[in-house]
Amino acid sequence: MAEGIAYDIAGKLISELSSHVMEQLGLWWNFKDDLDDLKSIISAIKAMLLDAEKQSVTSELVKDWLAKLKDAMYDAEDLLDDVRTEALRKDLMSGNKFSKEVRVCFSRSNPFTYGLKMGRKIKAIKARFNSIQSQANMLNLVQRDHPVETSFMAKRRRQTHSFVSKCEIIGRDDDKAALLRLLLEFQSEENIYVIPMVGIGGLGKTALAQLVYNDEIVKNHFELRMWVCVSEVFDVRTIVENIIKSVTHQAPAQNLEMDQLQKQLRDKIDGKKYLLVLDDIWNEERELWISLKKLLMGGAKGSRIIVTTRSTRVAKVTSKCQPHVLRGLSDDDAWFLFKEIAFEQRSADLTNSVFVEIGKQILERCHGVPLVIRTIASTLSFKETETEWLSFKDNELARISQRDGEILPTLRLSYDHLPSHLKHCFAYCRLYPKDHRIYVQTLVQFWIAQGFVKQSNPSESLEEIGFEYFKCLVERSFFQEVEEDVRWSVTCKMHDLMHDLAEYVAGTESCIQDSNSSTSEIDEKCRHISIDFSLIHLFKGKKLRSLLRYGVSRVKNRSDAIWDWIISNGRCLRVLEFYALELDTVPSSIHKLKHLRYLDLSFNANLKILPKSICKIQNFQVLRLQCCFGLKELPEKIEKLVNLTHLECEFCCALTHMPRGIGKLTSLLTLSMFVVDKDGSHGTAAADLSELSQLNNLRGKLRITNLGFNGAEIVKMKRSHLKTSSPILI
Numbered sequence: 027m028a029e030g031i032a033y034d035i036a037g038k039l040i041s042e043l044s045s046h047v048m049e050q051l052g053l054w055w056n057f058k059d060d061l062d063d064l065k066s067i068i069s070a071i072k073a074m075l076l077d078a079e080k081q082s083v084t085s086e087l088v089k090d091w092l093a094k095l096k097d098a099m100y101d102a103e104d105l106l107d108d109v110r111t112e113a114l115r116k117d118l119m120s121g122n123k124f125s126k127e128v129r130v131c132f133s134r135s136n137p138f139t140y141g142l143k144m145g146r147k148i149k150a151i152k153a154r155f156n157s158i159q160s161q162a163n164m165l166n167l168v169q170r171d172h173p174v175e176t177s178f179m180a181k182r183r184r185q186t187h188s189f190v191s192k193c194e195i196i197g198r199d200d201d202k203a204a205l206l207r208l209l210l211e212f213q214s215e216e217n218i219y220v221i222p223m224v225g226i227g228g229l230g231k232t233a234l235a236q237l238v239y240n241d242e243i244v245k246n247h248f249e250l251r252m253w254v255c256v257s258e259v260f261d262v263r264t265i266v267e268n269i270i271k272s273v274t275h276q277a278p279a280q281n282l283e284m285d286q287l288q289k290q291l292r293d294k295i296d297g298k299k300y301l302l303v304l305d306d307i308w309n310e311e312r313e314l315w316i317s318l319k320k321l322l323m324g325g326a327k328g329s330r331i332i333v334t335t336r337s338t339r340v341a342k343v344t345s346k347c348q349p350h351v352l353r354g355l356s357d358d359d360a361w362f363l364f365k366e367i368a369f370e371q372r373s374a375d376l377t378n379s380v381f382v383e384i385g386k387q388i389l390e391r392c393h394g395v396p397l398v399i400r401t402i403a404s405t406l407s408f409k410e411t412e413t414e415w416l417s418f419k420d421n422e423l424a425r426i427s428q429r430d431g432e433i434l435p436t437l438r439l440s441y442d443h444l445p446s447h448l449k450h451c452f453a454y455c456r457l458y459p460k461d462h463r464i465y466v467q468t469l470v471q472f473w474i475a476q477g478f479v480k481q482s483n484p485s486e487s488l489e490e491i492g493f494e495y496f497k498c499l500v501e502r503s504f505f506q507e508v509e510e511d512v513r514w515s516v517t518c519k520m521h522d523l524m525h526d527l528a529e530y531v532a533g534t535e536s537c538i539q540d541s542n543s544s545t546s547e548i549d550e551k552c553r554h555i556s557i558d559f560s561l562i563h564l565f566k567g568k569k570l571r572s573l574l575r576y577g578v579s580r581v582k583n584r585s586d587a588i589w590d591w592i593i594s595n596g597r598c599l600r601v602l603e604f605y606a607l608e609l610d611t612v613p614s615s616i617h618k619l620k621h622l623r624y625l626d627l628s629f630n631a632n633l634k635i636l637p638k639s640i641c642k643i644q645n646f647q648v649l650r651l652q653c654c655f656g657l658k659e660l661p662e663k664i665e666k667l668v669n670l671t672h673l674e675c676e677f678c679c680a681l682t683h684m685p686r687g688i689g690k691l692t693s694l695l696t697l698s699m700f701v702v703d704k705d706g707s708h709g710t711a712a713a714d715l716s717e718l719s720q721l722n723n724l725r726g727k728l729r730i731t732n733l734g735f736n737g738a739e740i741v742k743m744k745r746s747h748l749k750t751s752s753p754i755l756i
Contacts, residue, residue, distance in 0.1 A: 032092060034446035035099040036072040038477065040065055042106045060148050064102075067155045071095065073169035074162050081167070088165055093533070095158050097551055100569070102151050103477075104598050104621065107645075109144060111620050114644045118666055195233050196396070197359030204350060205238050209301070209330050210247055218323055220331045222341035225352030227523045228397030228433055231334040234352065235303050238332070249326075250300035255461045257522075259542060260309030262318050266291050269302065288321050296324035303332045306461070306522065310339045319344075354394020363396065364389050367403035372410070384415045391423055391436065397503070397521055398436050404502040405440040418443075437527050440502060449531070450478040451495050452504055455520060456528040456536045457556040457574055464505075466496055466516040471648050471672070475600045475623035476571060489671070489695065539565065540576055559607060562591055571621075572601040585609045593618055605629045605650070617642035628652040628674075635659060641666045648672040652698070655679050662711060665690035672696040676729070683708045689717025695725050704732040 081088040208221050225231050238244060239251060252272040254265055266287050271277045273294045278287060302322065309315060322331065333344045341349035355363065368385060369376050376382065388406070392398040409415055422439050441452065451473050458464055470492035473479050479492045499505055500518070507519040520528070529536075534549035539557040548555070548565060554572035557565065573596060588607065593615045596602070600621050606629040617639040624647060627633060633654045640646075641663045647670060651657060657678045665687030673691070675681065676698040683703035703712035715730075 032096045032099060033072060033075045034450060035096070035103060036068050036075070037446075039068050039099060039102055039106065040072070042103075042110075060145070060152050064148065064152045064155060067152070067159055068099075068102075070169070071155065071159055071162065074167040076170040077167050078162075081165070085165075088167070091158070091161055091165060091167075094161075096535075098151070098154050098158060100553060100571075102155075105144075105147055105151060107621055111645060112140065114668075115642075118644060118668065195230065195237055196363050197355045198230065198234050198237070201234055201350070201352060202237060202241075205234070205332075206241070206243070208350070209238065209244060209332075217327045218319075218325050218329045218331060219347075220319075220333060220345035221347070222333045222335060222345050222349035223352060224335055224338055224341050224349045226395070226433065227336055227526075228395045228521065229352045229354065230396045231352055232305055233396075235305060235332055235334055239301070239303055244301065247299075248301040248330075249298045250295060252300065252302045253305065254303070255305045256307045256309075257460050258308050260307065260311075260314055262314065262321075263287065265304070265318060266321060270294065291321055292324055295322065297326055299326040299328045301330050301332070303334070305334050307333055307335045307340050307344070308337065310337065310343055312343050315343050355396060355399070356394070360389055360392065360394050360399055361386065363399050364392075364403045367400060368406045370407060372407075378412075380412050381415065384412070384419055388415075388419050388423060393433075395433060397523060398433055400503040401437055401440045405443050408443075408502075433523060434526060434530065437523060438530070440504075441527060441531055444502070447478060447480055448495060448499060450476070452499060453528055453532040453536065454478070454554065454572075456525070456532040457538065457554055457572065458520070458525075459538060459556075459576070460522055460525050461519065463507075463517050463519055466493070466518060470496060471624055472572070472601055475647060477600075487695070536572075538576060559588060562588060565595075568595045569598055570596055571598055573599060573603065574601070575603040575605060575607075585611060589613050589616075597621070600624065602626070609633055612636055612640065614639045616640055619643060621645060623669075624648040626650040627654060629654070631655045633657055634680075636661050638662055644668060646670050649674070651675045651678055653677045658682055660685050660688075662686075664688055667691060669693060674698045683712035684717075686711055686713045686717075688713045689720040692720060693723065694721050695723055697721065697724055697728055698726070699729045699731065702730065702732040 078088055078092055082092055205221070205223070208219075212219070223231050223235065239253060245251065250273065252269050254268040254272060256265060263284055266284075267278055270287070270290055278290060282290075333341070335341060335344075338349065354360070364385060365376060369381075385406070388402065389399065392402055406415060406418065409418065418439075422442065423436075441449065444452065454472065454476065455464070455469070467489075470479075470489060473492050473495065474488045479488050479495065481488055481491060496505070496518075500508055504520070504524055505518040506521055506524075507517075509517050511517060532554075534552060536554040537543075537548050537552055537556075539548060539555060539561055541558060541561070548567065550567045551569055552567045553569055554574075555565065555567075555570060556574040556576040558576050573592070585608070588609075589612070592599070592602070593613065596619060598621055599619050601624040602619070602622060603626045605626045609627070609630040610632040612627070612633070614637040616637060620643060622643050623645050626648075628650050629652070631654065634656050635658060638661045641661050644666060646667045649667075649670065649672070652674055653676070655677065657675070658680050659682060660675070662685050664685045668691070670691050671693050672695060674696055678699065681699070681701045684701050688697075700715075700718060702715065706712075718728075
């Protein structure tokens, strides 16, 4: 579980320790020996990780050792990132070599003081890894050769799977027919008839409900159709809001009382023959269900509610009728699905009796569950020899319990067989709530900010590689419902069981914190958190790398308090989401977040300026400012943000000009808006259109405003893999 991620971090640390960053700082002589020793220790530990993975299945001591190791590796990575950032800061200083050295000498981070501080930290890290290595010897961990992973991009080029996830529903004709009879033909004494559909996770309850919901006969039969995903928290108010949203295609106002909401609901459904799907219900309290059902009883005779659930008790609570129980696929249907995926690119192997026999033996352990079949078959599609298939069956699969319902351990086999860097990427998705629609471009930017994306070929951008990572996870069935919306943004979802798997493999490293959570559930060493910002003061950890906003509730009049907490406790942050928090200021002390790569300040309408100190964060990659309607200007010396790839300032209507030097940001892929200094009132502080000619990597859309009658220089932009066009709007 932790082995793959620790192995990947170890590789990166060894690479960093082999670099010339220290020499750039003129500090190498201070602690070269310590760094060489540290590299040697980490290399030795890395070789033990394969053995540690095997032993951690049965040994809590080894599992605890792995957790300590990963924590130490993260701290070492932060330390090296600090050194790399200092080297970049020194390199970006203006002036000749002599003046730079003078300024560095009299700055807070002069090489002597900085060298002493780093020397102490490196010695402490080395001592920590020494202790970890000693513990490994006490645990009798031995060094083993780790399987050599083929270059990721080379693997990808050999694969020709379709990007779109296989979503065909196989073997459910009888189930569909039975549900259609209950929807269209069955005569009920009640106006509103509830049809529960029960089955274990991964059987395809939601997919079957969608198939029926979108059937043309069903569309014509019901006056109104509504779909709501309920999931684990059964909150009547939230469900009512989502039903209204499903009808009107927009959310009701947030400040409405429950009485107003129920009137809106009745206005929409009373007297109409409707179909409502309540997907994924877990609530077993009859009173809660009755309080919701009362609000739904005004529909015309013939109205139907389909409830999907994993629990037979939920079925009994919601309806008096016999539930429709979904079973596993038949042997023939299961084999058809398995071979379509496992042999998709190797149809010749279907004539090989050895492959077929091994495949059928593996299939027996999938219990006819479509999600498990897809996932295991996808994993096998990347294994090309009989030996690899036999090893999977006899070793990994043999360790899985035979008991019914043991689905998660089976799915974990596919996680175990991911390349180490993809394990990082999948586990990170634990930060999204269940049933959340994920914007893939943002997810890839998170991965890049965390250093999960490896660039072996400089001609390929990190975003292109990250998007290939995503497609690889889609091919292995870790994501589903991949769609491209009207704005050309790719989105996806995770199956609930895959979310459970992500939560399991992430462990205490990641968590979601909302009003229903207990702060005691959070480990102080937690690295990634998605949190309701009204609870931020309760979190005590100081090693955060990601701070994402959970939910959409507004946090009023807490701007200073939130920023104080962030600056004091978030020094390791790489990703920070601050959208729609009604912020009116960004403190000048933000430059202390030197590791920060991604900052989202969108939808803070009262924000008027950004501090100049923000340009000291040279690691910045993504700065999102959409819909900051009051923002008047971007900071001077923006050219110091040499790693900036995305500057999103769409709908910043109050912007008066773009700062001079923006044309030096040659890494920019996205610049959503360029504001011309209309009357020249900002003089030399404003950029003119000629700076756009230097931004040769721009993709997507660029809007140019304040042109007047001066015309515009047309800039050609490359077509993005996430966009279908690259227009300039004037």
